[in-house]
Amino acid sequence: MSRILTGIQSSGEPHLGNVLGAMLPAIEMSKHNESFFFIADLHALTTIKDGDMLKSNTLKTAAAWLACGLNTETNILYKQSDIPQVTELMWYLNCLTPYPMLANAHSFKDKSKQLSDVNAGLFTYPVLMAADIILYDAEIVPVGKDQIQHLEITRDIANKFNYLFGDTFIIPESKTDTNNMIIPGTDGRKMSKSYNNTINIFANEKLLKKQIMSIVTDSKNLEDTKDPKTCNIFQLYKLIGSESQTQELMTKYQKGGYGYGHAKNALFELILNKYESIRNEFKILVENPRDVEFELEKGAEKAKEVANSVLNKVKANLGLV
Numbered sequence: 526m527s528r529i530l531t532g533i534q535s536s537g538e539p540h541l542g543n544v545l546g547a548m549l550p551a552i553e554m555s556k557h558n559e560s561f562f563f564i565a566d567l568h569a570l571t572t573i574k575d576g577d578m579l580k581s582n583t584l585k586t587a588a589a590w591l592a593c594g595l596n597t598e599t600n601i602l603y604k605q606s607d608i609p610q611v612t613e614l615m616w617y618l619n620c621l622t623p624y625p626m627l628a629n630a631h632s633f634k635d636k637s638k639q640l641s642d643v644n645a646g647l648f649t650y651p652v653l654m655a656a657d658i659i660l661y662d663a664e665i666v667p668v669g670k671d672q673i674q675h676l677e678i679t680r681d682i683a684n685k686f687n688y689l690f691g692d693t694f695i696i697p698e699s700k701t702d703t704n705n706m707i708i709p710g711t712d713g714r715k716m717s718k719s720y721n722n723t724i725n726i727f728a729n730e731k732l733l734k735k736q737i738m739s740i741v742t743d744s745k746n747l748e749d750t751k752d753p754k755t756c757n758i759f760q761l762y763k764l765i766g767s768e769s770q771t772q773e774l775m776t777k778y779q780k781g782g783y784g785y786g787h788a789k790n791a792l793f794e795l796i797l798n799k800y801e802s803i804r805n806e807f808k809i810l811v812e813n814p815r816d817v818e819f820e821l822e823k824g825a826e827k828a829k830e831v832a833n834s835v836l837n838k839v840k841a842n843l844g845l846v
Contacts, residue, residue: 529555529664532568533564534566534586535564535579535585536568542716542724544593544726563605563828568653568654589727607822610832611656611660619649626681631675654679658676659835662695666698668699672699693839711724711736726804727804734793753774766795
């Protein structure tokens with residue numbers, strides 16, 4: 526049994542990419558491993574400057590984890606900001622992290638052409654991520670392709686600390702799902718809150734349908750045959766549907782006389798049917814926020830026990846105690 530850690534930012538409401546790419550695979554892994562799941566609300570502060578929005582996003586992100594079936598009796602779900610030990614560790618790690626390493630991080634380089642938009646939190650984002658991981662002796666961290674670099678930075682920082690101050694941290698390994706590496710958004714790019722191309726499976730039916738109907742397609746006519754390999758609708762459908770459902774849609778594409786509007790409606794109905802119970806549970810949880818807060822508080826107490834144990838070792842090795 527390994528210790529696994531997964532975090533999702535509360536920079537927006539959870540969407541289909543979060544569910545398929547992170548939540549459901551992580552929950553499946555948690556059935557056979559000790560797992561830590563956290564809401565990265567401190568990371569979200571690099572972009573969100575509205576307290577009410579952040580609080581709402583955090584609630585909905587936690588509710589999504591619970592609605593998707595996370596067992597909080599055998600796993601730990603907590604809010605990043607409820608563990609002050611993580612920011613204390615971040616400072617110690619900051620003092621070991623070279624400037625060029627952070628300057629080469631994707632999270633900074635992607636925005637470095639407009640430095641007025643870059644805050645210190647964004648620049649040191651990889652260090653906080655490192656603290657998030659090694660504070661809990663995590664052994665495996667499921668990551669998407671775009672986060673592999675940050676995990677390597679975590680490993681470099683932890684190895685440097687161990688070299689300078691003695692064996693302190695477990696060096697984590699990354700785990701990527703080669704089947705669901707990238708979940709396409711409505712515009713064909715990776716589904717991301719920052720691209721505003723998400724499909725929110727927890728939204729009401731009107732908004733959900735509006736998002737699905739906005740999926741970008743080519744300009745082929747109704748009677749034309751269509752290529753499933755290049756169609757954003759089909760790429761999403763095959764991630765959710767069964768093999769027989771996917772094959773049926775492919776046949777309709779190749780036969781012709783089947784429009785993209787039909788395909789979008791098929792995706793809409795599939796999502797409603799596939800995630801009916803998850804959507805219902807999510808709605809109940811959001812309407813009862815105290816139930817969600819109780820789970821987060823319970824998880825934070827468990828997480829603090831591990832965090833304190835690791836942090837005490839760090840401080841002793843640094844000569845602070």
